[in-house]
Amino acid sequence: MSNYYLALVIVVVALAGVSEAFGQQATEMYIPIGQSPGVSGKSTLLATIESVDPGKRTLTVSGPAGSRKFQLADRTLIWIDRSAQKQRNQTGTLADLQRGRKVEIKPDEGAGQAVAKWIKVQL
Amino acid sequence: MISKMICSSARLCALAAGLSVLSACKTPPPAPVDPVAKGREIFFNETFGGNGRTCGTCHPAENNFTLDAAFIATLPPDNPLFVAETNAELRKNFENPKLMRQFGLILENLDGFDDLENKFVMRGVPHVLAMRTSVNSKQGPRTGWSGDGAPGDGTLRSFATGAVIQHFTRTLNRVAGVDFRLPTAEELDALEAFTLSLGRQQDLALPLPLKGSVAKRGQEIFLDNRLGKCNLCHANAGASANFGGGNLGNANFNTGVESLPDQPAKLTGEKIPLDDGFGRPGNNTFNTPPLVEAASTGPFFHNNAIETIEGAVAFYSGDSFNKSPAGQVLAASDPQKVGIKLDATQVVAVAAFLRVLNAVESIRQSIELLEAGAQEGSAAREEDKQLLRQAVIKTEDTIRVLEAGGLHPEAVAHLREAEELANKAARSFFGRQSLIMQAIERQRNARAQLVEGF
Numbered sequence: 001m002s003n004y005y006l007a008l009v010i011v012v013v014a015l016a017g018v019s020e021a022f023g024q025q026a027t028e029m030y031i032p033i034g035q036s037p038g039v040s041g042k043s044t045l046l047a048t049i050e051s052v053d054p055g056k057r058t059l060t061v062s063g064p065a066g067s068r069k070f071q072l073a074d075r076t077l078i079w080i081d082r083s084a085q086k087q088r089n090q091t092g093t094l095a096d097l098q099r100g101r102k103v104e105i106k107p108d109e110g111a112g113q114a115v116a117k118w119i120k121v122q123l
Numbered sequence: 124m125i126s127k128m129i130c131s132s133a134r135l136c137a138l139a140a141g142l143s144v145l146s147a148c149k150t151p152p153p154a155p156v157d158p159v160a161k162g163r164e165i166f167f168n169e170t171f172g173g174n175g176r177t178c179g180t181c182h183p184a185e186n187n188f189t190l191d192a193a194f195i196a197t198l199p200p201d202n203p204l205f206v207a208e209t210n211a212e213l214r215k216n217f218e219n220p221k222l223m224r225q226f227g228l229i230l231e232n233l234d235g236f237d238d239l240e241n242k243f244v245m246r247g248v249p250h251v252l253a254m255r256t257s258v259n260s261k262q263g264p265r266t267g268w269s270g271d272g273a274p275g276d277g278t279l280r281s282f283a284t285g286a287v288i289q290h291f292t293r294t295l296n297r298v299a300g301v302d303f304r305l306p307t308a309e310e311l312d313a314l315e316a317f318t319l320s321l322g323r324q325q326d327l328a329l330p331l332p333l334k335g336s337v338a339k340r341g342q343e344i345f346l347d348n349r350l351g352k353c354n355l356c357h358a359n360a361g362a363s364a365n366f367g368g369g370n371l372g373n374a375n376f377n378t379g380v381e382s383l384p385d386q387p388a389k390l391t392g393e394k395i396p397l398d399d400g401f402g403r404p405g406n407n408t409f410n411t412p413p414l415v416e417a418a419s420t421g422p423f424f425h426n427n428a429i430e431t432i433e434g435a436v437a438f439y440s441g442d443s444f445n446k447s448p449a450g451q452v453l454a455a456s457d458p459q460k461v462g463i464k465l466d467a468t469q470v471v472a473v474a475a476f477l478r479v480l481n482a483v484e485s486i487r488q489s490i491e492l493l494e495a496g497a498q499e500g501s502a503a504r505e506e507d508k509q510l511l512r513q514a515v516i517k518t519e520d521t522i523r524v525l526e527a528g529g530l531h532p533e534a535v536a537h538l539r540e541a542e543e544l545a546n547k548a549a550r551s552f553f554g555r556q557s558l559i560m561q562a563i564e565r566q567r568n569a570r571a572q573l574v575e576g577f
Contacts, residue, residue, distance in 0.1 A: 037311055
């Protein structure tokens with residue numbers, strides 16, 4: 001490969017490849033817990049909230065494999081799933097994560113399995 | 124299959140198995156479901172309990188699975204595409220009917236639904252042909268104009284789920300189970316199988332032995348990595364990048380389309396926020412569409428900013444592209460520090476090449492439709508008629524693509540004959556096979572005018 005092409009490959013691949021392909025978050029918000037195609041039951045965890053530490057922004061949940069703790073990053077998205085009440089799903093906050101509520105958590109693969117990319121909490 | 128044939132006759136069934144008719148035929152093996160056929164049925168007929176739209180509403184087969192203003196103008200007012208005009212719940216912030224009718228633009232809330240008044244983008248409808256060759260990338264699947272169209276795992280299979288939420292809803296509440304139902308896993312499988320079956324199943328291997336001198340020169344320019352540079356990001360006129368080190372798959376680039384001055388839709392004065400492309404917030408990149416299908420699927424780019432294939436090629440010699448990150452990279456890598464600079468005749472030549480490529484592919488599809496429409500027996504009659512009608516539409520398309528570029532009048536003459544023969548075959552019962560065979564022959568004659576060796 002000539003230097004010309006090598007330079008092109010490096011720069012253009014860098015430009016093109018900075019973004020990891022991902023599921024669109026806009027419509028994800030309206031998908032009820034456990035029904036997200038290709039991720040629910042595969043790369044998400046369905047669990048119940050055990051405890052929340054607002055100061056440390058951590059969430060401990062109990063799932064099929066026992067307890068797990070997740071860190072909430074600044075970019076972690078929280079959605080309130082109200083589809084069971086036939087109401088519009090909403091964007092939520094840490095305050096909506098309350099003990100006993102059912103959640104679906106998608107780990108942020110880029111940041112490690114212990115950081116949540118998004119959390120759906122069922123009301 | 125054998126047991127099914129035997130059990131189709133109760134008498135034979137009893138004889139063959141030596142059992143009672145009931146016990147032998149009670150549990151026949153389930154008929155195999157063709158996922159492509161099932162996907163087709165869902166694609167064109169399933170509304171998912173929503174506002175009446177189907178996938179085919181925005182991706183109609185009779186218009187190359189895309190929308191443009193001319194096609195939209197032929198639709199009746201009660202077509203579900205126009206739900207924003209007919210459904211009071213969707214009148215505001217669901218579509219912009221003016222931009223839809225004038226430019227084929229669809230409203231999308233890719234950056235979220237929390238501020239419908241201000242957070243939206245207006246995008247053209249990408250065709251869904253040749254998906255098998257255009258979705259995969261090194262970073263994962265790329266769907267939609269910015270490569271991030273699907274929720275869930277972001278795959279083509281998951282795409283329909285997001286489309287139902289965005290486009291099929293009865294109200295802006297978008298409550299699953301109320302405003303629509305989500306596709307089941309089986310439906311997603313079938314839809315994926317159907318969309319993957321459409322159009323080309325593999326990339327071409329350029330160069331082709333083209334006959335026309337202008338298209339031939341266009342191909343040379345296209346493949347020249349120091350002149351046209353088209354083949355770097357559209358390897359073999361597909362949707363994959365290849366910079367000399369192998370196929371990199373589909374890629375996203377910021378080519379500066381959003382910076383184009385005087386974009387037709389923006390000239391209306393309608394509110395059109397900046398489209399920031401991939402991600403949330405976006406990184407201003409959009410993914411690369413395949414070019415073989417381009418000439419018959421305009422307008423071009425994610426915002427339908429350019430109406431003609433000649434204009435789309437010319438875009439890459441303009442300031443918007445050459446000042447964009449992608450254009451700057453090309454310039455930085457060029458010995459003369461030039462991004463892309465083609466003169467008018469070269470632009471037309473590249474466009475002619477793309478028109479001919481498109482015609483060759485359309486002829487292939489027309490022949491496929493004609494062959495499929497030649498089934499024997501009256502049971503297949505209605506299906507055959509539909510296939511023949513599709514072949515006619517495809518042929519009209521090919522004629523339009525060549526004529527608009529002033530290309531290959533002899534091929535156009537053959538295609539007109541093929542169109543007439545296919546039309547006659549669709550109307551006729553006796554002699555249908557012969558008419559179809561003649562139509563196929565005319566298609567082949569047309570192709571022989573475009574490329575050597577067919």
